[in-house]
Amino acid sequence: MAALLAAAPAFAAGAAPPHQAWSFAGPTGHYDPATLQHGFRIYADVCAGCHSLNELHFENLAGIGLSAADIRRIAATHTIPDGTDAAGQPKTRSARPDDAIPDPFPSPAAAAQALGGVPPDLSHITMTHRGGPDWIAAFLTGFVPPPPGVTVPPGRFYNRFLRTGVTAMPPVVASADDARAVTTFLQWSADPHLNARHRLGYAGLAYFAFLAALASALKRRIWKQPRR
Numbered sequence: 001m002a003a004l005l006a007a008a009p010a011f012a013a014g015a016a017p018p019h020q021a022w023s024f025a026g027p028t029g030h031y032d033p034a035t036l037q038h039g040f041r042i043y044a045d046v047c048a049g050c051h052s053l054n055e056l057h058f059e060n061l062a063g064i065g066l067s068a069a070d071i072r073r074i075a076a077t078h079t080i081p082d083g084t085d086a087a088g089q090p091k092t093r094s095a096r097p098d099d100a101i102p103d104p105f106p107s108p109a110a111a112a113q114a115l116g117g118v119p120p121d122l123s124h125i126t127m128t129h130r131g132g133p134d135w136i137a138a139f140l141t142g143f144v145p146p147p148p149g150v151t152v153p154p155g156r157f158y159n160r161f162l163r164t165g166v167t168a169m170p171p172v173v174a175s176a177d178d179a180r181a182v183t184t185f186l187q188w189s190a191d192p193h194l195n196a197r198h199r200l201g202y203a204g205l206a207y208f209a210f211l212a213a214l215a216s217a218l219k220r221r222i223w224k225q226p227r228r
């Protein structure tokens with residue numbers, strides 16, 4: 001019985017995500033470019049096949065340390081709609097750095113048809129999803145066999161961090177490290193200016209510390225006892 005109780009929580013749906021230490025958390029929060037680039041690779045190679053990231057433009061990837069040439073090359077691997085030709089047929093062109101990362105499906109209905117569910121846009125997912133980054137990272141590695149007695153319909157997958165336990169998203173991330181990296185990248189894409197803001201914050205603090213030291217030196221000088 002004790003063994004049963006101990007084993008059960010690993011499989012029960014709606015598990016609480018374990019709390020993780022994130023580099024971007026707290027007042028000294030920052031992003032490490034190597035982790036961001038690792039995370040972007042996973043987004044690009046895996047997630048982007050199904051999920052859009054509408055608010056990110058290719059040129060924004062300079063913020064994770066990619067060069068202008070890399071960005072041009074990555075953009076050029078995407079094809080995007082480009083109006084219609086003289087006969088009224090839809091035209092396409094390859095994407096440029098100032099284009100937004102294009103949607104993998106022409107419409108949510110097309111995505112639902114192909115996948116059995118609509119993959120949400122990931123632009124703000126780490127900010128808007130209940131549980132935040134802890135939940136996203138846990139979800140990505142939370143695919144487990146369903147508990148005895150639970151049947152998962154075809155085309156659905158069991159994930160212990162979902163309240164219902166069942167999702168149309170297949171398991172796609174193998175390691176906790178990859179899950180953390182892609183979650184960090186998604187957090188960055190929702191808030192790309194964190195590093196700059198914190199650098200500015202430190203500069204501000206240094207400035208105020210300097211002013212305080214100056215004020216105290218002046219005060220000592222002004223109120224010095226006169227020599228007798």
Ligand code: HEC
Nearest residue numbers: 046047049050115117118119120125167168169172173182
């Ligand atoms: C094969 C397509 C596919 C791939 C690849 C994929 N997803 Fe999904 N994802 C989906 C679908 C479909 C849903 C909606 C599931 C549903 O509504 O049942 C989803 C849902 C989600 C959700 C919301 C979960 C919830 O229920 O609240 C998150 C977060 C997510 N995906 C993140 C990712 C990340 C990050 C990657 C890349 C590592 C990724 N997905 C790769 C298809 C995919």
